[in-house]
Amino acid sequence: PAEQVAPGPDKKTLVILGTGWGSVSLLKRIDSTLYNVIVISPRNFFLFTPLLPSCTTGTIESRSIMEPIRSITRHKEGIVQYIEAEAKDIDMNRRVVTVESVKHDDDIANGEGPLSIRTAEIPFDYLVVGVGAQNTTFGIPGVEQYGCFLKEITDAQKIRQRIMDRIEQAMLPSTTPEERKRLLHMVVVGGGPTGVEFAGELQDFFEDDLKKWIPSIADDFKVTLVEALPNVLPMFSKQLIEYTEKIFSQEKITVMTKTMVKNVTESTIEADVTTPSGERERQVIPYGLLVWATGNAARPLTRKLMSSIPAQKDSRRGLAVNEFLVVNGTDGVWGLGDCTATKYAPTAQVAAQQGLYLARLFNQLAKTEMIEQEIKDLEALAHHAVDESDRRALDSKIDNRTRVLRRNKMLMPFEYSHQGSLAYIGMDRAVADLAFGEGNYSSGGSLTYIFWRSAYLSMVFSSRNRLLVLVDWLKVKLFGRDVSRE
Ligand code: FAD
Ligand code: NAD
Structure with missing residues (x-):
């Protein structure tokens, strides 16, 4: 890359929290020569979440859907500083973010533990909060302790390992038949797209590979999807819900609807099931394995912010923002993605469009400030001009720049354009609810699966990611998934 423009005291400092869909979309499009841009996130890579369920079974390798944040920052025209840390607090009065560096394995190995964690205060003029959300457990006992989530790459790696752990434990000669049945029972709680896609991937793994490599598990291996509502995938059309449930029954995935999990122990899930008679x-x-996918909850930082800003007192799910994505009750602080509570679903599609919108907004904002400064300078010159013709020429320039300024100041509110919803449901089938102009088009099946693959392949972050994902798919087609335990 060409030499980058360095930060300077004449520019405003823009701090961006997070390296997810929202923040990275903003980072990609912002003109970083206009600000001193600082990105703070505990994760030094972008994660392409739509293909995360595929990483739990090795259909796709983890690194194929990770893109280092440096590969983005180093291509920016203005230098962008990245700090690997977690934002712990935001002081709106002093306009600083308190950050805490990430704990590394060797810190723990050296016995330094929390002592090696450093904190720092990062001042900002403008702040964008894009910290995403965490998994919700609704406070149900045992979930945190015994369940696996599916949000980050480490979650997918843990699930992949635990699937093989349970299988190898089930195969031990000392394991009783009853215990083996339990160990091979893979339960997914939450019938939203995360739960459905994971259940589909896991059943594929069993049908395509595990059954061949370890035939003796065939009779006992079972995937169950548990959902509190009367059906899975509530955000999809009725026709696609029915199609998904039909395919799941062909795949032999047990779907338990109207089943609300209330308690989890080391080896059992306790749930309230509503019977057909309504009891x-x-x-x-x-x-044996529990994957918990019941949606989002606000992160501690988001909750802290919400409780410290009076205008946020009625917010529950996340930060309330106005139509320009400014966090209500703040000045110069914006929020985007899953950490905000808006009328839109918490999806990558929404977060990415909000990031793009904010990039345009910041580019416009900096230009407005530049023109305002230019007008001030011209006015000072005109004020001191001795020659009448010079003064008139300067006045005309001022008029011209004022017109440009007025145009530049016209900010449009954020508007979301829904492209549709897509989900993989196993057995090389996908469902899609697509938006076409004013109408909708629903489809499910093998062709939709080809569309699903090509759509996500075209959307992955870089050509490097694209090639890696393609190679992974090809590898699995040729040799099957890897069943070794890491
Ligand atoms: P995230 O992408 O979650 O990013 C948050 C960032 O903030 C991360 O980098 C995190 O490390 C960082 N962070 C966290 N805490 C702090 C802190 N204290 N300080 C600084 N940084 C912090 N949506 C779709 O539209 N289509 C799909 O197909 C789809 N598939 C999905 C599949 C799965 C398995 C999952 C879990 C989600 C899927 N989603 C999908 C939803 C989508 O991933 C989210 O809506 C999206 O990631 C939200 O973007 P975000 O930028 O708000 O948050
Ligand atoms: P979700 O909120 O969409 O679904 C969670 C499900 O869990 C709900 O149907 C809920 O009824 C159920 N549930 C809650 N508590 C329960 C309990 N105690 N027992 C049984 N069931 C319970 O969550 P998600 O699937 O993780 O999705 C989160 C967000 O990410 C959504 O906005 C979703 O659209 C998006 N996402 C999209 C895709 C995609 O487009 N392919 C994939 C994954 C996630």
Whole structure:
């Protein structure tokens, strides 16, 4: 890359929290020569979440959907500083973010533990909060301790390892038949797209590879999807919900709807099942692997912010923002993506469009400030001009720049354009609810699966990612998935 423009005291400092869909979309499009841009995130890479369920079974390798944040920053025209840390607090009065560096394995190995964690205060003029959300457990006992989530790359790696752990434990000669059944029971709680896609991927893994490599698990291996509502995938059209449930029954995935999990122990899930007669019945389900996918909750930083800003007192799910994505009750602080509570679903599609919008907004804002300064300078010159013709020429320039300024100041509010929803449901099938102009088009099946693959392949972050994902798919087609335990 060409030499980058360095930060300077004449520019405003823009701090961006997070390296997810929202923040990276903003970072990609912002003119970083106009600001001193500082990105703070505990994760030094962007993660392409739509293909994360595929990493739990090795259909795709983790690194194929990770893109180092440096590969983005080093191509920016203005230098962007990245700090690997977590924002712990935001002081709106002093306009500083307190950050805490990430704990590394060798810190722990050296016995330094939390002592090696450094904190620092980062001042900002403008701040963008894009810290995403964490998994919700609704406070249900045992979930945090015994379940696996599916949000980050480490979650997918843990699930992949745990699937093989349970299988190898089930195969030990000392394992009783009853215990083996339990160990091979893979339960997914939450019938939203995360739960559905993971269940589909896991059943594929079993059908395509595990059954061949370890035939003796065939009778006992079972995937169950548990959902509190009467059906899975509530955000999809009725036709696609029915199609998904039909395919799941062909795949032999057990779907338990109207089943609300209430408690989790080391080996069982306790749930209230609503029977066809409308009565509630407590069921105890033995399990080996539990994947918990019941949606989002606000992160501690978001909750702290919400409780410290009076205008946020009615916010529950996340930061309330106005139509320009300014965090209500703040000045010069914007919010985007899953950490905000808006009328839109918490999706990558929304976060990415908000990031793009903010990039345009910041580019415009800096230009406005530049023109304002230019007008001030011209006015000072005109004020001191001795020659009448010089003064008239300067006045005409001022008029011209004022017109440009007025145009530049016209900010449009954020508007979301929904492109549709896509989900993989296993057995080389996908469902899609697509938006076409004013109408909608729903489809499910193998062709939709080809569309799903090509759509995500075209959307992955870089050509490097694209090639890696293609190679992974090809590898699995040729040799099957890897069943070794890392
Ligand atoms: P994130 O992408 O979650 O990024 C948040 C960032 O903030 C991360 O970099 C994180 O490390 C960082 N961070 C966290 N805490 C702090 C802190 N204290 N200080 C600084 N930084 C912090 N959506 C779709 O539209 N289509 C899909 O197909 C799809 N598939 C999905 C599949 C899965 C398995 C999952 C879990 C989600 C999927 N989503 C999908 C939803 C989508 O991933 C999210 O809506 C999207 O990631 C939200 O973007 P974000 O930028 O708000 O947050
Ligand atoms: P979600 O909120 O969409 O679904 C969670 C499900 O869990 C709900 O149907 C809820 O009824 C159920 N549930 C909650 N508590 C329960 C309990 N105690 N017992 C049983 N079931 C319970 O969550 P998600 O699937 O993680 O998705 C989060 C966001 O990410 C959504 O906006 C989603 O659209 C998006 N996402 C999109 C895709 C895609 O487009 N392919 C994939 C994954 C995630």
